[in-house]
Amino acid sequence: MVVLRYSASLAVAVMLIACGQGTHEPESSGRTATINMAWDVPAPGVRDFLLIGTNRLDQPEAVELDIAGTTVVPARTIRFDVDGLLVAPTAIQDVDAEWLLLASLCDEEHPLDREECRHGPGILISIAASSTVAHVLGEYPELQYSSLDLVGVNAEWIVIRSFRDESLNYWGVRRAEPHRIEPIQVPEFSMSVSNTTGFESRRHTCLSGDGVLWILDTHPTGPTVSGRLTGVDLSASGSKESANVDTLEQQLPNGLLCGDSRLWLITVDPGSQMVTAFGLSHTGELSPAGLPIGPAMAIYYSPDTALVRTEAEAETAGIEPDLTSRLQAFVDGEWSLIDDEFPVSVRPILSGDGKSLLMVGPQPGEVSGRAVR
Amino acid sequence: MTRSRGGRGPARLRKLRAAAAGLVGLASPSGVALSAAAPAHADTTWNYAQLNIRGYAGGNNGDPTIATSVKSFVRARYNAGRAPMAVSLQEVCHDPNGLSQLNSLASGANNLPSMGYTTKFYRPTAINPTRSNCTHYGIAVSMLWDSQAMPVVRTSLLPRANVGDERRGVICATTRFGGKWHNGCSPHLHNDSSALTHQAGPVTDFIADFNRDYPHFGKYWGGDLNTDPIPLYTASGSTPWRAGYEEADPNVLHPSDALKTWSIGNPRRKLDYLFAARSLWDDSSIQRYSYALQDHFWMFGRFTRH
Numbered sequence: 001m002v003v004l005r006y007s008a009s010l011a012v013a014v015m016l017i018a019c020g021q022g023t024h025e026p027e028s029s030g031r032t033a034t035i036n037m038a039w040d041v042p043a044p045g046v047r048d049f050l051l052i053g054t055n056r057l058d059q060p061e062a063v064e065l066d067i068a069g070t071t072v073v074p075a076r077t078i079r080f081d082v083d084g085l086l087v088a089p090t091a092i093q094d095v096d097a098e099w100l101l102l103a104s105l106c107d108e109e110h111p112l113d114r115e116e117c118r119h120g121p122g123i124l125i126s127i128a129a130s131s132t133v134a135h136v137l138g139e140y141p142e143l144q145y146s147s148l149d150l151v152g153v154n155a156e157w158i159v160i161r162s163f164r165d166e167s168l169n170y171w172g173v174r175r176a177e178p179h180r181i182e183p184i185q186v187p188e189f190s191m192s193v194s195n196t197t198g199f200e201s202r203r204h205t206c207l208s209g210d211g212v213l214w215i216l217d218t219h220p221t222g223p224t225v226s227g228r229l230t231g232v233d234l235s236a237s238g239s240k241e242s243a244n245v246d247t248l249e250q251q252l253p254n255g256l257l258c259g260d261s262r263l264w265l266i267t268v269d270p271g272s273q274m275v276t277a278f279g280l281s282h283t284g285e286l287s288p289a290g291l292p293i294g295p296a297m298a299i300y301y302s303p304d305t306a307l308v309r310t311e312a313e314a315e316t317a318g319i320e321p322d323l324t325s326r327l328q329a330f331v332d333g334e335w336s337l338i339d340d341e342f343p344v345s346v347r348p349i350l351s352g353d354g355k356s357l358l359m360v361g362p363q364p365g366e367v368s369g370r371a372v373r
Numbered sequence: 374m375t376r377s378r379g380g381r382g383p384a385r386l387r388k389l390r391a392a393a394a395g396l397v398g399l400a401s402p403s404g405v406a407l408s409a410a411a412p413a414h415a416d417t418t419w420n421y422a423q424l425n426i427r428g429y430a431g432g433n434n435g436d437p438t439i440a441t442s443v444k445s446f447v448r449a450r451y452n453a454g455r456a457p458m459a460v461s462l463q464e465v466c467h468d469p470n471g472l473s474q475l476n477s478l479a480s481g482a483n484n485l486p487s488m489g490y491t492t493k494f495y496r497p498t499a500i501n502p503t504r505s506n507c508t509h510y511g512i513a514v515s516m517l518w519d520s521q522a523m524p525v526v527r528t529s530l531l532p533r534a535n536v537g538d539e540r541r542g543v544i545c546a547t548t549r550f551g552g553k554w555h556n557g558c559s560p561h562l563h564n565d566s567s568a569l570t571h572q573a574g575p576v577t578d579f580i581a582d583f584n585r586d587y588p589h590f591g592k593y594w595g596g597d598l599n600t601d602p603i604p605l606y607t608a609s610g611s612t613p614w615r616a617g618y619e620e621a622d623p624n625v626l627h628p629s630d631a632l633k634t635w636s637i638g639n640p641r642r643k644l645d646y647l648f649a650a651r652s653l654w655d656d657s658s659i660q661r662y663s664y665a666l667q668d669h670f671w672m673f674g675r676f677t678r679h
Binding site: 042043147149166191198199203252255297325345346 | 430432433434436437438441442445469470471472477481482499500501502503505506508664665666
């Protein structure tokens, strides 16, 4: 989930970029666009990025960012046609270049971008291609007071996950009837904790392109973790298929990605912090050998992509120690090195199709981008 | 930004120094907590840090590398002989099954235990099993610790505010360092006016109770109170605000001059506080630092006894 905000005028920021003010050439390829506003964070879509600003004193706006070669440019500014303010919008871009946003509405009395400010309904917002106005597709009181995630979108469904008071629920919105939200029946999830390792049960979810909501529940069983995989076919009235997943020895599942023909399970070895990707069949069979990446500092997930930071190295110069990190991406079943040295204070965001990379920071408001393939 | 407490004239200062002359024994084990120590008449300074690290909000999503910035922040001051005695932290992510900010504080380059810190964490909100790297979300306090004595930890879940579903809390811990015991607390209040009526009183009550049960030498508490100073100081809680404490910012009650700690919105606001027991110091100073993708400035307070 991505939470976004800005404190200055987005219009001014866009003007600054357009006029070339506040920009400078970065050390690596690509151009850094310094945006004169604080704390804006882009939301990765399937292909591109959306920079969303919300301001407690103003109406929210968004800027679509376009990465042309190695240059980040604002493609269009979008005004939200909503009565209230957005909290924690999560964005995904559909195949027809339509942006879909999920957010909570927050009233003007409360500051934005705080976890607790979710007392409005959940809303689904559409930004059509070439449009400069965002439209509300539906408002859902069922999602009030909840943490929300946009799990995925396909031609027929938009799948939403909500979490409130330790209750985890999934919801489907049909593209043809966006004003109506339906609960998706999924297996009950129960927490368990290993007495010996302290590892906890976890739920990982992704939506495949052919409309199956895949759910992997993992449970610690002593020093190992085993799981149960459930596929919920949304297009076939929620029919389910389930399978047990082989025991994962010394590997903790960290994320589930939906590939075209199989799933990918990203794991972390708790001792070495080694990150590995295992193929996972729809019948619960794990590939015998995983694709290792190395000790991780952090893992980020886009709709179909994992991004891993490795190998921090301390630089001793200066009173404020500086650190660098390496970035590798897991796209289409392969790890690839994207950047071998950048500051840890820069946050990388990869588009869902793995073709564009946006770097946020190191100073608030700075973003740079580049095409990676 | 610095100040002298009480009278600011030379006579007042001489009086304070005379009173402090008997303050021997505040020596600095390892030489890290105190900028000057040991001989009588030497100044004695205690440093503290208050960091809301925005571990999940703002698109940070539990990014463990935020902890790298925390460790660098502490290491830089440690190397300069200004190690904070306690670091209060809010919006901290933890995930026992993954890579978490809490785990990262204790591992890798500049890890806090290597500098002599022990960290205690409290999760007032429900476990969210779907948030990679942030299934647990809460507050922490890291304190210097040179003793085999087990630190005491006490936590409290605060009453609900009028907003949202996320719960907030307060954690207090004790450690032994430099031959003396210290208390450190880290509260996080809701960002809503109802927090002042529902949560401020319970926080001060809780801290007062903790200090009564553990009447130790050092007393610090720092937190993101999400409230402007004047309403905070004038709120009618069951325990008076500041009882036994004073804030590091000498201009805390001067809205135009107080060092602002929240970088969002216009005007900027002071929402984060560092309180140290009045018995420890005469002068204080406060500085703020901006880190990438953070909405709160990170605060570093110094409390000096002349």
